[in-house]
Amino acid sequence: MTSAILGKSLRDRRRGAMGYGLGLVALAVWLGVLFPVMRESEDFISFMDNLPSQMMATFGIDSATFLSAAGFLTSYLYSLFAPVLILFFVINAAAKEIMAEERDGLMDMLLSNPVSRTRVFLEKAAGVGVAALALVAVLTAALVVVNPIFDLSLSVKGLLAAGLSLWLLGLLFGALTLVAGTFSGRSVVAGGVAGSIAFLAWFITGFADLYSPLENIKGASPFTWYQDPQPLTEGVTDGHLWLAITAVVLLASATFLFRRRDIATERAVLPASRVGRRPGKRQRRSPRAAWLLTGSFRKTIWDRRRSVWGWGGGLGLLTLVMFSAWPALAADAEALAGLITSLPREVFAMFGMSNPEAIVTAAGFISSRTYQAIGPILIVMFVVRGVSMAMVREEDSGVFDLLLAVPTSTRRIIAGKALGVVFSTVVVVAILTVAALLGDSVWETELGIGRILAAGAGLGLLGLFFGGLTMVIWAVGGSTFPAARITAVVAMTTFLLNGLGALSDVMEPLRVISPFYWYFGDAPPLAKGFEPTYYLLLAGALLTGWLAINLMERRDLAV
Secondary structure, three states: OHHHHHHHHHHHHHHHHHHHHHHHHHHHHHHHHHHHHHHOOHHHHHHHHOOOHHHHHHOOOOOOOOOOHHHHHHHHHHHHHHHHHHHHHHHHHHHHHHHHHHHOOHHHHHHOOOOOHHHHHHHHHHHHHHHHHHHHHHHHHHHHHHHHHOOOOOOHHHHHHHHHHHHHHHHHHHHHHHHHHHHHOOHHHHHHHHHHHHHHHHHHHHHOOOOHHHHHOHHHOHHHHHHOOOHHHHOOOHHHHHHHHHHHHHHHHHHHHHHOOOOOHHHHOOOOOOOOOOOOOOOOOOOHHHHHHOOHHHHHHHHOHHHHHHHHHHHHHHHHHHHHHHHHHHOOHHHHHHHHHHOOHHHHHOOOOOOHHHHHOHHHHHHHHHOOOHHHHHHHHHHHHHHHHHHHHHHHHOHHHHHHOOOOOHHHHHHHHHHHHHHHHHHHHHHHHHHHHHHHHHOOOOOOHHHHHHHHHHHHHHHHHHHHHHHHHHHHHOOOOOHHHHHHHHHHHHHHHHHHHOOOOOOHHHHHHOHHHHHHOOOOHHHOOOOOOHHHHHHHHHHHHHHHHHHHHOOOOOO
């Protein structure tokens, strides 16, 4: 029985792990190609020697080691891309492994077999850990292959130590997800708590050099244990031990909570209602069943109500961080301009910036992370995930067929769910926009309300465009077709097409077909108003949504 539990856990993760693994391999190869270009630039080397370390810290770069392959990979791969991918995979998988199965009523069926709760829990946790280990192993193997090809001079010992540190970081936050989930019983809460703490820990470690109060608590951050000192150069350190001990303690705590938890199987059948605090007191909030019966639009909003605040809060916090960092950089604008001109343009193209010179302005610097790199990635993920949960999964689980038993049309149900995703996206963008308006007022960047509103509108339309594409792929291929993964590949391809197309005469004409070009263009979103190309994003979202609704009316649903 227990081997079957572990095997099922690994099978459930196999497709997601393959996608993440390919992404990590692509990053390893790309950075391996990029480093020799930077290493051969004498102007870049001389400039880096004189750049203030505080300014480098804002970009997540260690000035002492950046000119080496180990320092370069630590700054870009192990401090940014790899942790983001690993943590997103582990947190999402851990939340689904326990809490989602409890929500769907599967956990109670599993526990009815002659096997202990502890064994079930540990087998499922091991499945997430083994999948994460496979991802780290793929990344490490890719770097071992790339190392001699591009003469990176990386030691195998250092690569193994860095991989171990990355895996332990994933285990720590995966265990934290399990603690939050077994305590609350909700996958959304578990993912939100773990993701928020991960972002806070990253912020404390990354910005401690800029904000002296953070120096006092930097040592308690898991990201400090993870990357200070650098495992690529120092090998196994005390940080590995702290990560391992914390992960074990959190896993033991989660196991303790799970053993004593009352598995809520009734939630899979009956919507939960809220009990008043006082006997006989009339309830002010309708039970969840009432929301279910009032239409697919309200049900979709209800299901996304918690994640909206998590995603919006994360983007808002990122925005405030960028605004707060700008005054320190603006004080030495010449040094910032020198950094921009010394770096190869390929580096900025990776982050969607075809005009890196604009970073010396407040609009360009704040846009570089919030509206051109991290922001678009997160908003596309939020919308595509919303479509997947509201439509694709409900068809796969048979809920969609139950909805059609009510006297209403397929068109109305899908349109209601699509509008629910749109409304949730508007709320997330609104939270981001409020944070930007607050940052503009507090730090006096003088961006203006109009440009901030326009940048937020374009970001939301970009996400809705890819949400509509996901709907079309789902309508054509059905619930078993990997609509979200195909959309992710299209998004990544068009993102790179926009950035790298600006550097190649051959690819330049193809940029016009990229949705990211319609949003970015050649100027930061905060440096312009509502562009005419935004209407292309709006038209694309409306057209794909309309097409998906019409295709679904002619397709048999999978029950």
